[in-house]
Amino acid sequence: MSVTAAKGFRAAGIAAGIKENGNPDLALVVNDGPRRAAAGVFTSNRVKAAPVLWSEQVLKGGQVSTVVLNSGGANACTGPKGFQDTHATAEKVAEVLDRGAIEVAVCSTGLIGVLLPMDKLLPGVETAAAQLSAHGGEKAAIAIKTTDTVHKTSVVTKEGWTVGGMAKGAGMLAPGLATMLVVLTTDAAVDSDVLDKALRAATKVTFDRVDSDGCMSTNDTVLLLASGSSGTTPGYEEFAEAVRTVCDDLGQQLIRDAEGASKDIKVEVVNAASEDDAVEVGRSIARNNLLKCAIHGEDPNWGRVLSAIGTTSAAFEPDRLNVAINGVWVCKNGGVGEDREKVDMRYREVHIVADLAAGAETxxxxxxxxxxxxxxxxxxxxx
Amino acid sequence: MSVTAAKGFRAAGIAAGIKENGNPDLALVVNDGPRRAAAGVFTSNRVKAAPVLWSEQVLKGGQVSTVVLNSGGANACTGPKGFQDTHATAEKVAEVLDRGAIEVAVCSTGLIGVLLPMDKLLPGVETAAAQLSAHGGEKAAIAIKTTDTVHKTSVVTKEGWTVGGMAKGAGMLAPGLATMLVVLTTDAAVDSDVLDKALRAATKVTFDRVDSDGCMSTNDTVLLLASGSSGTTPGYEEFAEAVRTVCDDLGQQLIRDAEGASKDIKVEVVNAASEDDAVEVGRSIARNNLLKCAIHGEDPNWGRVLSAIGTTSAAFEPDRLNVAINGVWVCKNGGVGEDREKVDMRYREVHIVADLAAGAETxxxxxxxxxxxxxxxxxxxxx
Incomplete structure (x- = not known):
């Protein structure tokens, strides 16, 4: 399903030889229209990979006909030659599919600082183009994996229209965005302004709130393409909800596949004075190595939660803080609460609630x- | 030597039974004057342990006659009872040594969120007081260890006067300050204003620039006590230099004993537009888990250095960044530089130079x- 669940899209995923182990490493996603509307969100890292610099320019036009993605090399920190390679890739795709290069978005993922093997990549584009299919979504999702143990796809089907997508990412997951490539497609008949608004609203509360290891990538890209082939134009709220649902699902799949993880931790900050405060505190807790080690050891170490909260600028009084771990309020009013022996830490899912007692935001x-x-x-x- | 290297000080370290394993856990440092001038720097974590809240008040008077320190419990997040316990500890020290409680600084280290066993601690104060000695510095340094594998002391002897000290800390090391307790003593005849100025200048470029795991403690305390018993008043610059030297030495000892570490990494940021920029970039590199893992694997992964720099707000152009690892400029102008195979990573010391090419600060x-x-x-x- 993946990126081909929505009508008007074809995809392919092949092994072009970019990865030395012979695994799939090149994907194409093609929008056959009638629309070619698109929106994109990119890493806020100031050291941006060549494909990010290129695709940012492409998205300024609000039109994407094709996305070409490779794993096996990030093409980041590769200088002018790296940018030339990205440009050449887009030109090759444009030539093979008879489209304009300025509507070809490029995504790369893998090791930083290494030039891509263009002698493998460019012939791979031809091979992939020959295999494009309305059922190619899963193969595309597989071809963008790096250290991912599973490929990630998600689909929401509504009355007459669909939003679907694929994601890759397993480490270097941090907001702004997580280290990942995501391509979403829809056959809803919406224009690029609506796509942009819905995509930014969705990523702000989904991918931007996934924080595996605090490390922000040079290559993060989330694209949303609309073919309009369903002929249906949904209301904005319904459309935005569908996009958010797919983003949320893919974000959850990313965190569940995070490198080496044995616990998935939901950090819920409640009663904050502002949403920004809640996010700042949530991130601080989520990035605390000592707490993350404690959770690994199935130790409900709430002291490390308070210590992390204390490093933020959020509004709170230390002696009013409360912390629950897996439903047990182990810290009340900044001190010892219920018996920590009551906390059951045996399962993969861990739920931490930090109550700032300072407002109503979460x-x-x-x-x-x-x-x-x-x-x-x-x-x-x-x- | 430690805190009793300077004249006019006695110290002791004993096992009071606070630690269940019977290791030393209680220390006293006494200033016999004639001066009792003191300065202190404390954690910037907003969740402060009871002994920090107490000692901050003590230091406002600029006079410290005695420092009582315990390991085996941080007395943090322990509510009003925790503060009462700190107060009772100071009162007990005052009573036993016939001094004012408001000149007794208290330091605690260990697990957060647990009340101290006062039935062990208070009798321990009497035992320690009975063992106070002008040669007790090393025992005091041993008694403040938690997960430290070695005790840390340092001494600088000048013409007629001395600065010495002890430190504990092995994890949760991060600026503002590192997780640590430090007591410095001097027999120089200087007042508390001079002590304060010299101490803040020293910690800013030493302990504040040690960042083991980005986790800021609730208990960090650095105290500097002057007895004046040498009768010598050094010039400010010479005195400040001696304090900085001792702080630098102790800070290095802390990082070398960081929990689980196999490499000591010096992150030197050069050619920054401002010192603040240099510090921000240095911290971002030092806190990058992916880079820290790569260094552990003896992998000179400069892409992760650039990725970390890219998350900062410092002035730089991505295509002018240079990175050297152990003397090899593996990244030049934001891209591939010298052959990474030339980098020798076999030794414990690793030296990363990040050249921002944006100014002259470091x-x-x-x-x-x-x-x-x-x-x-x-x-x-x-x-």
Whole structure:
């Protein structure tokens, strides 16, 4: 299903030889229209990969006919040659599919600082183009995996129209955005302004609130393409809700597949004076290595939660803070609360509630524990 | 040597039974004058332990006659009862040593959220007082250890006067300050204003630039006590230099003993537009879990350095950034530089230079790698 669940799209995923292990590494997503409306959200890292710099320019036109994605190399920190390679990739796609290069978005993921093997990538574009199919969504989702253990897709079907998509990401997950590539498609008949508004609203409360390890990527890209082939124009709220649902689902799949994780942690901040306060506190908790280690050890160490809250600028009084872990209020009024022995930490899902007792706003950040497996995976990952 | 290297001080370290394993856990440092001038710097965490709240009040008077320190419990997030316990500890010290409680600073370190065993601690004060000695500095340094594998002391001896001190800290090391207790003593005849100025200048470029794991403690305290017993009043610059040297030495000892670390990493940011920029970039690099894992794996992964720089607000152009690892400029002008195979990563010391090419300012942050041992130690540490 994936990016081809919505009508008007074809996709393909192949092994072009970019990855030395022979796994799939090149994907195409083609919008056959009648519309080619599109919106995009990109990493806020100031060191941006060549494909991000290129695709930002493409999206300024509000039209995307094709997305070409590769794993096996991020094409980041690769200088002018890297940008030329991205440009050449878009031109190759345009030539093979007889479209304009300025409507071809490019996404890359993999190791930073290495040039892509263009002698493999460009012929791969031809091979992928020959395999484009209205059933190719899953193969495309598989081809963009890096350290992902599973491919990620999601679909919401409404009355006469559909939003679907695929995502890759398993580490370097942090807001602004998480390290990931996401392509969403819809056959709803909406223009690029509506796509942009719905996409930004959705990513702000989904991908932007997934924080695996606090490390922000150079390549994050989330694209939303509309073909209009359903002929249906949904109301904005209904459309935005569908986009948010797909983003939320994919975001959850990303965090569940985070590198080395053994626990999925939902950090819910409640009774904050503002949503910004709630997000700041949630992020601080989600990024606290000591807490993440404690959760790994099934230790409901609420002191580390308070210590993390204390580093923020959010409105709160230390002696009014409350913390619940898996439903047990282990910290009340800034001190010892219910018996921590009551906390059952045996399951993969962990739910931390931080009550700031300072207002009525709330936000939820998703993270995972810090494990020896994370260290092992990221000590060895340079190939 | 430690806190009793300077004349006019006595110290003791004993096992009071606060730690269940019977290790030393209570220390006293006494200033016998003639002066009792003092200065202090405390954690900037807004969730402050009871002893920090107490000692901040004590230091407002600029006079400290005695410091009582315990390991085995942080007395943080312990509510009104925790503060009462700190107060009772100061009163007990005052009574036993016939001094005013308002000149007794209190420091605690250990697990957050647990009340101290006052039935052990208060009798321990009497035992420690009976063992006070002008040679007790080392025992005091040993008694404040938590997960430290070694005790940390440092001494600088000048013409007729001395600055010495002790430190504890092995995890939760982050600026503002690192998680640590530090007591410095001097027999120089200087008043509390001079002590305060010299101490703040020193911590700003030493302890504040040690960042083991980005986690800021609730208990950090650095105290500097002057007895004046040398009768010598050094010039400010010379005195400040001596204080900075001792702080720098102790800070280095802290980072070398960081929990689970296998590499000591010096992150030097050069050619920044401002010192603040240099510090912000240095911290961002030092806190990047992916980079810290790569260093652990002896992988000179400069892409992760650039990715970390990109998350800051410092002045720089991505295509002018340069990065050297152990002397090899692996990244030049934002892209591939010298052959990364030339980088020798076999030794414990790792030196990263990030050249922002944006000015003339510099700063150095000290950190360590992220290891499976760190995860193991902090998954199990709740007792």
């Amino acid at each position: 936000a939820t950040i998703w993270t995972n524990d810090l494990t020896a497996d994370y260290v092992h995976e990221n000590s060895a990952y340079s190939s | 700063a150095t942050i000290w950190t360590n790698d992220l290891t499976a041992d760190y995860v193991h130690e902090n998954s199990a540490y709740s007792s």
